[in-house]
């Protein structure tokens with residue numbers, strides 16, 4: 084696997100690890116633990132050129148402390164600062180307790196060179212679609228008001244814009260306008276990076292990047308009208324955050340034997 088030369092501080096994204104307390108458990112025809120281990124192995128040559136890592140939610144599938152702790156240990160072993168945020172399958176309390184401190188945490192912001200990564204929590208308890216509470220939006224406003232870098236990238240689990248897969252677009256971020264209005268109004272916000280859809284998407288909205296990334300766990304069929312998993316390889320994304328506010332990025336697939 085060839086590592087692209089870095090063009091600016093490099094951020095790596097993994098998403099939708101969907102771990103269970105039982106490392107042998109299956110979900111949608113795959114063993115999430117085995118796939119995560121394969122992705123982590125494939126990440127190794129990329130870590131040398133990476134400054135930070137973001138996990139955009141659905142950390143675990145069963146909400147157990149055991150699964151969160153195992154994921155935390157695997158992520159902290161990558162030896163880079165990282166951020167995590169909940170997805171719809173997560174349980175906020177155990178997630179926040181396990182990731183309260185350490186290299187990987189739920190802290191709101193992470194400086195990556197001339198950029199700031201801002202994490203948002205879009206989990207609505209008991210619901211599949213996401214929503215940003217008034218408190219989350221206020222926290223975003225505070226992070227933007229205190230921004231110490233020229234550029235920023237927002238990370239959240241649920242995409243606020245359609246990605247072209249109807250059943251997933253129906254369960255994305257509900258009432259996304261409050262977020263999108265802020266994005267449109269602030270030229271420092273250069274993009275949004277999300278999980279949830281288990282499939283890659285690379286689009287633009289108001290000259291901002293709108294990115295989603297394959298899960299490390301099961302893969303979904305892009306364009307499907309109803310839930311359809313496919314036997315595609317898991318993957319991750321690299322993002323080079325350029326000094327001019329641009330983002331060079333691509334997805335790397337990790338073939339399973």
Ligand SMILES: [Fe+2]
Nearest residue numbers: 099141170279
């Ligand atoms: Fe997921």
